Amino acid sequence: MTDLSMLVHAKMPLAAWIIDIEKSNVPWCNDAAEVLLADSLDGIKSGQRLIGEALQKRFSLYIDALELGAILPFKWPYVSKDGSRYSVTGTVISLGNGRRGLLAEAHPSVSTVSLPASAIATTVPSTLMQVPDSPGLLTQFKTLSFATFYPHGELIEASECFVDVFGDIQHIRDLFAVTGAANSFMRRIKRQDCLSQEIRLTSKQGVRWYKVEVSYHHSTNNVYLLTHDIQEERDHEVALYRLHNYDNLTLLPNRNLLYQQLESALVNARKRERQFGLLYIDLDSFKVINDNFGHRIGDELIQRVAERIKTCIPPRACLYRLGGDEFVVVLENTNAIDELEEIAESIMQNASNTYLVANMEMMITASIGIASYPQHANDIDNLLKNADAAMYRAKSTGHNLYFVYESHMADNIDAHLTLGGGLRKAIDEEQFVLHYQPKVRLCDEEVVGAEALIRWVHPELGMISPDQFIPLAEESGLILPLGEWVIRRACRQLKEWRESGVAPLKLSVNLSSRQFMQADLVDMVERVMQETGVDPEYFELELTESMLMTDAQQSIDKLHGFRKLGLTLSIDDFGTGYSSLAYLKKFPIQTLKIDRSFINDLGLDSDNDAIVKATIAMAKSLNLKVIAEGVETRTQFDLLSGYGCQEVQGYLFSKPLCGEEFLRYVNSQNVVAFA
Known part of the structure; x- marks a missing residue:
């Protein structure tokens, strides 16, 4: 009833x-x-x-x-x-x-x-x-929305409430935005006699959802209609659906809808023997920005990143936010893995443009993992897992990179998680050592400095390279105590060399992105130098272009703070970032370090030769010293010497050495090793 x-x-x-x-x-x-x-x-x-x-x-x-x-x-x-x-x-x-x-x-x-x-x-x-059926009955109902109509839809009578809601209508079709919908509705009523459904009607408030209950009686040959406004209920249902299935910050579909699409894509791919794939995207060093600028700035940056990624992917691809700084792009009906790689390259290329956030120009890159069905997995969970493993490989290798999944990457992610569990204990027990790679002056091939490089001596796994544990330290926040340990240990080593009579050498230490964003970094470095008594003239900090461009103005202020301490500043991996000449002039730096990627094909690739020569010429015009890293052949050395490069480091001279080995190398290489 x-x-x-x-x-x-x-x-x-x-x-x-x-x-x-x-x-x-x-x-x-x-x-x-x-x-x-x-x-x-x-x-x-x-x-x-x-x-x-x-x-x-x-x-x-x-x-x-x-x-x-x-x-x-x-x-x-x-x-x-x-x-x-x-x-x-x-x-x-x-x-x-x-x-x-x-x-x-x-x-x-x-x-x-x-x-x-x-x-x-x-x-x-x-x-x-x-x-x-007597005239005037329905008009006396104050709260119920009733109306009666003739078989062809002409209005007979309506309650006061009905008129208040829908106005002075003359025909049942006036309730519908489309006349055809009204005709279909009337035909259904005559076939079914009684009908109850939810439908959109045109009211005085606009088009709204109503529950309508209708009855057609052959004895009276009239249509009886009752309506109940359910727009608020529908709005509530829509709000709950969006809350459950969409990310509130970016308005992108979330993990729930991702799994729904992947389930559908899997069924279609199996049925039609098609392929589909996904990109697992994780922003590089986002935690640094969140911790140093606050979550409001971090949230705004996430919104800008989401907007830009949407412009980088084809219309038939779908973008999802999993939460935090993780995104997934799904592309169905792919013909080859190349299509997924093209999307990854587009995303990385667009990372070269800064993001305007809270009146700051910020830069952030992403590590991307790619996996495709059926090449890399036959089910959704493993497809996501393998794309995630490829992403971790990209993150551990460097920033703004992508990798396509390979079977050995699953082992790497297991090792990644295993190392993560022991990292804090390793810091507490000082399971780390510093190795030193010599820096050689081209004009006389004498050792004039060194770069300090951290190594983890794991009690069970042995020597672990920084590529494996530095990303872990960055993500967990342990990079801050670890970075302070490196600076303190390097300062002590520099002091020990001087006290033992070694000729003055300049020792450089790399700063990570998270470490550079540390609010009290300048104060911490000053405190360590005072505690160790090291001469700041011989201590150098190496920073990357992308690190400096995250917030260029704040970087300038911090660099001036270091210069007041008397430290030397160097831009590491120069040429791989996106710093502009305008900012390069504002940064109070003394050295440019040309990335090894430009040195590898020196003499073989005319483009690389041109870039290296232009970089050296620019540095000279700005009164900056130039160091080339990754020098492995005499040909590279000779070309760099001819271009006017001042210093080099690389396996042509020496790999990174422990403290004792480094002293022996200096003693044998330099004409005057001791004062």
Whole structure:
């Protein structure tokens, strides 16, 4: 039974009436009910309360728990004045404005149990004692949105509430934004007689969602319509759906929708023998920005990154945010892994442009892992896992790189997690040592300095290279105590060399991105130098271009702080970052270090030769010293000498050496090794 039952039963001898439980009254009844409840209605007019309190509480319990249109799970008896017995059923209906009531129907019964009539009926206004088809009946309902229509859709009558909601309509098609929808709706009504559905109608407030209950009666040849506004319910459902399936910060679909698409892609790929793939993206050193600038700046940067990635991927690719600084791009129906690699290259190329965040120009790159079905996995979980492993390989190798998954990478990620568990213990137990790679002056091939490089001497795994544990230290925040240990140990080593009579050598230490963003970094370095008593003239800090460009203005301020201490500053891996000449002039640096990638093919690649010569010429014009790293052949050495490079380091002269080996090398290489 639906909310239209009152209208349906108006033409039937079955007695029907509405009970407003909350107000304890009867807002409507049909003629049959008026006759049946005659005695009760007389009592109502005298002001008596005719619904017992116990029954009222029982009614309230059920109408709150049941859905609209549900029938109460019990019946109650009723005996009329002439002794006829009835079994009364109740159906939950809407009274409008979120209120509910009951539609009561009296069915002839042989039951011997009876209740007094006063237990059922309640007050009913005499003005409502009319036949439902009589003109003016519906207009007296204040809270229910009713209307009746002729078979072809012309309006017969509407309640006041209906008119307030939909206006002075003349035809049922006026309720629909599209006339065709109205015609289809009418055809369905005539076929089904009764219809209940949720549909969008045009109201005075605009197009909104309504639950409509409609009945077509052949006896009257009329259509009875009741509407209930459910727009707020729909909005709530949409809000819950978005909350569950979309990232609140970037508005990108989240992990839930990612798995749904991957499940669908897997089914389609298996059915049609197609391929699909994904890119697992993790931002480089994002935790540094979050920790040093705050989460508000970090959130804004994440939004800018998401917007840019969307411009880098093809229209048929989908971008998801997994949370934090992790994203996934899914591309279905791929023909080759090259398509996924092209997307990765596009994302990396766009990282060369800075992000304007809170009036700061910030730069951040990403490490990307690629995996494809069916080459790299036959199920979703392993596909994601393998793309993640490829991403970790890219992150451990360097920044702004991508790797396609290979089987050995799964072992690497297991090792990555194993090392992560022991890193804090290693710092506490000082399981680290420094090795030193000599820096050689080209004009006389004498050792004039060294670069300090950290190594982890694991008690079980042996010597571990920094490529494996530095990313772990960056992610966990342990890079800060580890970086301080490196600076303190390097300063002590420099002091020991001087005290042992070694000729003055300049010792350089690399700063990580996270370490450089440390708020008290300058103070910490000053404190360590004072504690160790090292001469700042012989201590150098190496920083990368991308590190400096994360926040160029703050970098300039920090570099000037180091210069006040008397330290030398060098830009490491020059040529691989994206610093502009305008900023290069503002940075108070003394040295440019040409990245090994430009040295490898020196003499073999004319482009590399041109870049190296231009870099050296530019450095000279800015009064900067130039060091080339990765020099492995005499040809490279001779070319660099001819181009005017001042210093080199690389395996042509020596690999990184422990402290004792380095001293022996200096002693054998230099003409004057001791003062």
